[in-house]
Amino acid sequence: MILSCIAVDDEPLALKMMASYIEQTPALKLVSTFSNGIAALKAINESPVDLLFLDIRMNDLSGIELAKLLEPYKADGNLRIIFTTAYDQYALEGYKVEALDYLLKPFSYDDFLKAVNKAVKYYELIRKTGVDEVEKPVEIPSAEKSYIYVKVEYQLVRIATEEITYLESDKDYIKIYIENQPKPIVSLMSMKAIEEKLPKDKFMRIHRSFIVSLDKIKAATKGTIEVAGKTIPVTDQYREQFAAFFKSWQ
Numbered sequence: 001m002i003l004s005c006i007a008v009d010d011e012p013l014a015l016k017m018m019a020s021y022i023e024q025t026p027a028l029k030l031v032s033t034f035s036n037g038i039a040a041l042k043a044i045n046e047s048p049v050d051l052l053f054l055d056i057r058m059n060d061l062s063g064i065e066l067a068k069l070l071e072p073y074k075a076d077g078n079l080r081i082i083f084t085t086a087y088d089q090y091a092l093e094g095y096k097v098e099a100l101d102y103l104l105k106p107f108s109y110d111d112f113l114k115a116v117n118k119a120v121k122y123y124e125l126i127r128k129t130g131v132d133e134v135e136k137p138v139e140i141p142s143a144e145k146s147y148i149y150v151k152v153e154y155q156l157v158r159i160a161t162e163e164i165t166y167l168e169s170d171k172d173y174i175k176i177y178i179e180n181q182p183k184p185i186v187s188l189m190s191m192k193a194i195e196e197k198l199p200k201d202k203f204m205r206i207h208r209s210f211i212v213s214l215d216k217i218k219a220a221t222k223g224t225i226e227v228a229g230k231t232i233p234v235t236d237q238y239r240e241q242f243a244a245f246f247k248s249w250q
Contacts, residue, residue: 001120002026005051007033008040008066009084010058014105018053018084021112027120037061041069048073051100051119056085067099080122082115125149125156148197150176150187157185161202165216165228167194169209177228179216206234206242220246 005028009015015033022030031049034040038061044052052070056063063083073079080100084107100122101115149156159176168175168184169191175184176194187194195205205211210232212225219226222243224233234242 001123002029003050003116003119003123004029004031005053006031006040006043006049007053008035008037008058008063009033009053009055010035011055014055014084021109022053024109025113025116027116037063037066041066044070044073044079048078050079050123052079052081054081054083056083080119082119122156148194150174150185150189150194150197152185152187157187159185161199161213162215164198164203164213166213166230166232167191167203167211179228204238204242204245206238207232208235208237214245222246 005022007015007018007022007030009018012035015035019030019033022028028051031047032043034043037054037058040052040054041061054063054066063081063085067081070079070081082101082103083099084103084105086105101118103111103115146162147158147160149158151157159178163179165177165179167177170186172188172190174187174189174191174194176187177184191205191209191211195203195211198211202215203211203213206225212227212232216227217225218228222234223239224231225242226232
């Protein structure tokens with residue numbers, strides 16, 4: 001698999017090094033390099049590429065701003081971004097705009113190659129499973145969607161829905177609790193996004209911060225449920241929906 005790519009950096013030496021790294025990597029094809037985000041945006045609009053190596057701090061248009069303007073391409077699954085910067089405080093901001101990876105300057109070719117390998121694995125997974133968007137559930141040819149895919153530390157992780165006990169929102173993150181695993185899987189995404197991934201007949205939101213697997217509920221009252229050793233209250237917003245489920249238990 002060969003990925004077409006563009007490099008953008010307003011520092012000439014950094015851009016030259018990036019171009020050199022790309023050209024010596026068999027999995028990559030360098031389409032062009034740009035010293036500013038506006039020129040890169042125009043080029044991508046005219047001829048989209050697979051991968052964008054993008055500096056964050058640039059004078060005319062920052063890497064974060066450019067990434068936001070490229071949302072339509074990212075949403076189609078046809079473009080992924082690897083940020084490059086000398087400032088580690090931008091890591092979370094880069095993650096929030098769907099960055100595939102983050103290279104902190106100065107980085108070695110080995111570090112660069114690890115990021116490229118993530119990109120190759122990402123596109124292999126996309127083409128194998130038919131996922132056309134990171135935030136979409138994978139369409140599996142069966143009566144029920146058995147798996148979901150979520151991003152964990154710049155990777156797509158497959159999770160069997162039947163192994164999920166409950167999910168908890170923690171600010172910008174979702175904690176996914178799995179049977180027989182002491183620690184949850186943590187992903188940077190919204191509660192709404194994860195709720196859309198889950199089979200509606202198997203999971204129910206009972207609280208602003210909790211979604212539970214109906215098959216994993218051990219005990220319930222009209223106002224609480226117990227799952228995986230945790231008691232979770234059913235809040236007023238979700239009480240009516242839960243009441244119908246609770247009635248089926250009686």
